[in-house]
Amino acid sequence: MSDDEEAVLAKWGSWDALYTYLARLVRELSPVVCGHHTPVPTVEVKPTWLARGLLGGQHSGADYEPAEGQRPAVIGLFPAVLTDEALLRLVVAHELVHHWEHLGAQGADELPSSDAAATIIAARFTNAQRERRWRSGHSSYFIAKASSVAATLGVQLRQLLFS
Numbered sequence: 001m002s003d004d005e006e007a008v009l010a011k012w013g014s015w016d017a018l019y020t021y022l023a024r025l026v027r028e029l030s031p032v033v034c035g036h037h038t039p040v041p042t043v044e045v046k047p048t049w050l051a052r053g054l055l056g057g058q059h060s061g062a063d064y065e066p067a068e069g070q071r072p073a074v075i076g077l078f079p080a081v082l083t084d085e086a087l088l089r090l091v092v093a094h095e096l097v098h099h100w101e102h103l104g105a106q107g108a109d110e111l112p113s114s115d116a117a118a119t120i121i122a123a124r125f126t127n128a129q130r131e132r133r134w135r136s137g138h139s140s141y142f143i144a145k146a147s148s149v150a151a152t153l154g155v156q157l158r159q160l161l162f163s
């Protein structure tokens with residue numbers, strides 16, 4: 001077992017306890033972010049080497065895979081975010097915004113565009129190429145929805161956008 005997996009076990013006591021917590025967290029947050037009639041994604045813990053491999057060295061806390069055939073949508077979580085409950089909440093909420101968008105971004109047209117988000121995003125990226133890459137995975141709908149979710153959950157938008 002890797003060091004970061006050991007840290008996860010030390011925090012939760014067992015993988016079962018962690019998965020029980022994660023299932024409860026996603027069941028709590030999914031209706032808040034996606035509405036009550038949206039299928040709730042399953043949650044999977046993924047090994048750290050996968051997070052490093054995916055985006056050419058860029059570390060990632062989580063990823064989202066849409067449903068495919070009989071397989072439900074999956075939120076994949078990497079050990080780096082599994083020892084901090086506040087961070088975990090942000091990361092799961094972020095991935096649920098991807099889920100919401102993938103399922104058709106219901107209500108997106110009613111969301112106000114967020115000046116606060118524009119300021120936060122401009123401050124985050126000093127490198128135009130990095131900003132373009134981030135924006136390629138995070139549409140204006142995603143950003144507007146994240147702004148509304150951050151307000152509902154009482155978390156910082158900057159953290160929700162970039163977790």
Ligand SMILES: [Zn+2]
Nearest residue numbers: 094098137138
């Ligand atoms: Zn994202």
